[in-house]
Structures are given as structure tokens and as C-alpha cells.
């Protein structure tokens with residue numbers, strides 16, 4: 402299903418670039434600073450898609466984080482946390498997307514370094530230390546996110562930018578309360594549609 406969505410977006414490559422794209426590339430976010438309370442229509446559109454994926458993660462009993470990567474006005478990767486499903490602690494939404502971009506580049510015969518440099522990352526929660534380091538290292542153009550990540554945040558807990566001095570611009574705060582509430586729902590184990598898994602019971606016992 403993921404490939405289908407990505408493929409359909411790639412097919413839209415020829416559509417004309419509208420003015421909203423120009424908005425996203427204008428200097429509304431300043432390198433090193435997080436600007437809140439301003440999100441262009443273009444950014445809002447993609448953040449809403451990221452929220453859809455976060456909700457999907459919650460329904461699948463995964464930490465509700467959703468993410469999409471956009472390159473030349475096309476969605477080239479969509480991801481959500483898959484840590485429980487894959488039993489792999491590195492399968493964060495952003496990491497899933499990075500793998501998809503690599504596949505996309507191979508398929509389209511594109512240079513992945515050049516593609517990442519022009520890629521916008523939309524994610525519902527501030528990237529963790531691991532993901533922030535990876536995204537900075539890949540030199541993605543911009544990261545737009547929802548709520549802060551008080552447990553593992555690559556800015557909030559440990560500022561990876563101090564070490565890697567990224568070219569990536571960042572800004573957060575889009576529907577931050579909603580993004581945080583999704584996390585709370587998960588950690589409180591109150592997802593009404595999730596099966597009563599071991600994980601859910603574990604959280605109930607510890608909270």
C-alpha cells in the first residue's frame with residue numbers, strides 16, 4: 402500500500418509548481434531556531450498527512466508518530482513507527498522513510514545525496530536523538546514537526562545540532578497538543594480499538 406501511494410505521487414511530478422511550493426522554500430524558518438505559530442498552507446497539508454499516519458500507528462499499537470518526506474512537491478516516503486511490529490527499536494517513522502527514499506532513488510536513478518538535500522521532512526513529534534542525527538547527516542532541507550519529544554528529543558533532551566551543526570532548518574509546534582495527546586493515549590494504554598496486548602498490560606501495570 403505504501404508503494405502504491407508513493408508511486409501515485411511520483412506520477413504527479415509533471416504537475417505545475419504552484420505558489421504554495423514557493424512559500425515552503427521561502428525563509429520562514431531560520432536555521433538553528435524553532436519558529437512556531439506560522440505554518441503555510443503547504444506545510445499544513447503535509448502535516449495533516451503525517452497526523453493520519455500517527456493515528457494509524459496508534460490503531461496498530463505503535464507509538465503514534467507519523468512522518469512523510471516531500472521532494473519536489475511529491476511525497477516520496479510515508480512512515481509511522483513500526484518498532485513493535487518489526488521488533489526492531491530503530492524502526493522509527495523517520496527511519497522507515499529514509500529507507501523508502503533510498504529505494505526511490507535507486508528506482509528513479511537519482512543521486513540520494515542530492516535528493517535528501519532538497520527533501521522536506523514532516524513529522525508529528527520532534528525527531529529523537531537517533532533520527533535527528535541521521536536527518537542532519539543526510540542534510541535534509543527542513544524538518545517541520547508537531548510536539549516536542551520530552552523523552553528522547555534531538556533538541557529537547559540533547560541538542561544534536563550543537564554537535565553536527567546541521568544545514569537543516571527546523572520548526573515545531575504544529576498541532577502540538579494533538580500530537581502530545583496521541584502519545585499520552587498510547588502510554589496510558591487507552592486506545593479503545595487496540596487489542597489487549599502484553600504491551601498494553603505492561604503499561605497499565607506501570608502507570
Ligand SMILES: [Zn+2]
Pocket residue numbers: 493494495528529530531532533
Ligand atoms: Zn527517532
